[in-house]
Amino acid sequence: MLQRYILEHAHKHGLSENEIYFTYKIFFGTLVSESRLRIINLLRSGEKNVSEIIKELNMNQSNVSHDLFRLKKCGFVLVEAKKQYRYYKLNEKTIRPLMALIDKHMAEYCIHIFRADKETKNGE
Numbered sequence: 001m002l003q004r005y006i007l008e009h010a011h012k013h014g015l016s017e018n019e020i021y022f023t024y025k026i027f028f029g030t031l032v033s034e035s036r037l038r039i040i041n042l043l044r045s046g047e048k049n050v051s052e053i054i055k056e057l058n059m060n061q062s063n064v065s066h067d068l069f070r071l072k073k074c075g076f077v078l079v080e081a082k083k084q085y086r087y088y089k090l091n092e093k094t095i096r097p098l099m100a101l102i103d104k105h106m107a108e109y110c111i112h113i114f115r116a117d118k119e120t121k122n123g124e
Contacts, residue, residue: 030074035059040090040099043077047063047089 002020010020030036038057042048046092052107053064071077076095077088090096 006016027074028077030070031038034069035063036071038062039067039071039088040076040095043088044096044099045081047087049085049087053087053088092094 002017004112006020007017010023015023037063038059039053042053043058050061050064050068051058053068054061068077072079072088075091077092080087080089090099
């Protein structure tokens with residue numbers, strides 16, 4: 001069952017329950033990309049421009065630009081123009097606390113799955 005807050009907000013914008021679930025897919029789909037997760041985690045240390053992101057993550061410009069577009073569109077990052085550069089920073093209000101919660105959840109529930117799979121593949 002959907003929470004009342006999301007239902008009220010969605011109905012205000014004329015969305016059906018199926019359309020609400022589609023927006024969940026958009027949100028979680030944003031987190032599926034390893035390159036977007038790398039950008040999110042890099043921006044946890046502070047704002048960066050595209051050139052800095054490319055250099056620090058050793059990614060190509062086209063992929064970084066595409067990922068930043070998606071992250072910006074979904075509200076994961078915010079952009080500020082400073083002189084000739086655009087600086088990207090993590091959405092402090094929602095995404096930073098979400099990532100901290102995800103880190104905690106992964107450490108408690110998910111890392112052991114990866115470790116067990118890795119041990120099985122290595123024949124241990």
